[in-house]
Amino acid sequence: MSLDTLFMRQHEASRRQPAPDLQARRASLLRLEQLVSRNAEALISAIDHDFGGRSRTETELLEMLPTLRALRHARAHVGRWMRPRRQAVEWLFLPGRNQLRHEPLGVIGIMAPWNYPLLLTLGPLCDALAAGNRALIKPSELTPAFSDLLQRLIAEAFDPAEVAVATGGVEVGQAFASLPFDHLVFTGSTAVGRKVMQAAAANLTPVTLELGGKSPAIVAPDHAIDAAARSIAFGKFVNAGQTCIAPDYALVPAHQLEAFANAVLQHARRTLPDPGRNPDYSAIISPAHRARLHALLDEARASGARVLSSAELPRDDPHVAPTVVLAPGQHLRLMQEEIFGPILPIVPYQTLDEALALVARHERPLALYLFTHQGSTRQQVLAAAPSGGVTLNGTLLHIAQHSLPFGGIGPSGTGAYHGHAGFLRFSHARGVHQVGPINPFETLGPPWGRLARWMARWIGRWQRGG
Known part of the structure; x- marks a missing residue:
């Protein structure tokens, strides 16, 4: 079935048929949950194949678990989310009544990335179904085994007028973004996000963009270096750094630069030994992505920056070892581009104001990490450094909170979803006044x-x- 045909079937059904009731929404969410749980082994294997080596545990903990929890959370709460709410009435119009209803938008387009193909496909799908919508999905062409499997599993579980998957390369992606969806969700790079937004604008299609940017990790002087290094190493090296909210660079007090760098590498060597053959350490998705990471390191070395790795691997190895770069120049690509790999620049600072000034030079990031036990420092940083989301004294964990919205700000994205925020994002808030x-x-x-x-x-x- 062609892309246009799939879209038109869903579009026409969304206009012709009534919005799904609570029972139908819960049934759809349960069907999706069973799809994941009953096909877990096949999905894990497909993702591993696409990566050329993806940690099984990472797929289970970072994709399977949050996807299943999101589906269960939505099933448990969607009845309350759907309930119409009475609103106050201006006194001039009494004794009238006001009501706020949240109704489906229609057809949601979901353009998913390759780095977390299961979570970032089915996460927005969960919220779209909870809001009563139909959905058309375009997975990444860089995960062909997963994409083909997902297309087959979705076709077995859902009528194509409800949910369908369209696979293909860049041309299919361009055509997909140009369809007149009622809402379009894209997760990926800022550069591609701009193109998606331009294509959607031709149809006045509202968009949710989940992009990325240079998410900083700030270690305040009062925080223990070893504890901060452990958390930052975890957030940076899980999935080999191929995470949109991974700490992109660390800011540490200047006198603790060496100690912090050594602590990060010690944690990497202890938790991810022998990275070239360690099944718990994921490969880089493609030779082109790996070549880019090596080019970033070559430029840093040529500039005189110190580059230290947890292990020495040949350049043709599908893995890139956990690496730190000490005091890189701000002109380097390493400090200008989102890294998206297991490379951590460590930038020394003299005062917290200096650190915040450096953060402010970059566009607003998708995530911010701050390590401090002082309330005044926390308030100072939160006020001075806007970001999409924040984890304090840890990394990554804000994305796993179903009660918190997840989304970017400015070039790191627009709009937010997850849990109730996702239900609202994919609903129309319809005001009703009764005279x-x-x-x-x-x-x-x-x-x-x-x-x-x-x-x-x-x-x-x-x-x-x-």
């Missing part, structure tokens, strides 16, 4: 008489406080 047995506003006229003129003058004086 009461008496309509006092209409009784004023027209024709506008003395009472109407007196009311207009009285309300005007009252509004002005006179």
Whole structure:
């Protein structure tokens, strides 16, 4: 079935059929949950094949578990989310009644990335189904085994007028972004996100963009270096750094630069020994991505920056070892581009104001990490360094909270979803006013008489406080 045909089937069904009720939404969410749990082994194997070596445990803990928890959370709460809510009525219109209803948008397009192919495909799908929508999915061409498997599993579990998967390369992705969806979700790079937004604008399609950027990890002087290094190493090297909210660079007090770098590498060597053959350490997705990472390191070395790795691997190895770069120049690509790999630049600072000034030079990031036990420092950094989301004294964990929205700000994205925030994102907030047995506003006229003129003058004086 062609891409246009799939879209039109869903579009027409969304206009012709009534919105799914609570029972239908819960059934769809349960069907999706069973799809994941019953095919876990096949999905893990497909993702491993696409990566050329993807840690099984990472797929289970970072994709399977949060996907299943999101689906269960939505099933448990969607009844409350759907419930119409009474709203206050302006006194001039009493005894009327106001109601707020959240209704499906229609057809949601989901363009998913390769780095977490299961979570970042089915996460937005979960929220779209909870909101009563239909969905068309375009997985990444860099994960062909997973994409083909997902297409087959979705076709077995859902009518194509409800949910369908379209596979293909860049041309299919361009055509997908140009369809007149009721909402389009894209997760990926900022550069591609700009193109997706331009394509969507032609149809006035609203978008949710989950991009990335240079997410900083700030270690305040009061925090223990070893504890911060452990958390930052975890967030940076899980999935070999191929995480949109991975710490992109660390800012540490200048006198602790060496100690911090050594602690990061010690944690990497202890938790991820022999990275070239360690099944718990993921490979880089493609030779082109790996070549880019090596080019970033070559430029850093040529500039005189110190580059230290947890192990020495040949350049043609599908893995890149956990690596730190000490005091890199701000002009380097390493400090200008999102790294998206297991390379951690470590930038020394003299004062916290200096660290915050450096963060402010970059575009607003998708995530911010701060390590401090002082409330004043926490408030200072949160006020001075906007970001999509924040984890304090840890990394990555804000994304796993279903009660918190997840999304970017500025070039790191627009819009947020997850849990109730996702339900709201993929719903239309429809206001309904019911006129009461008496309509006092209409009784004023027209024709506008003395009472109407007196009311207009009285309300005007009252509004002005006179």
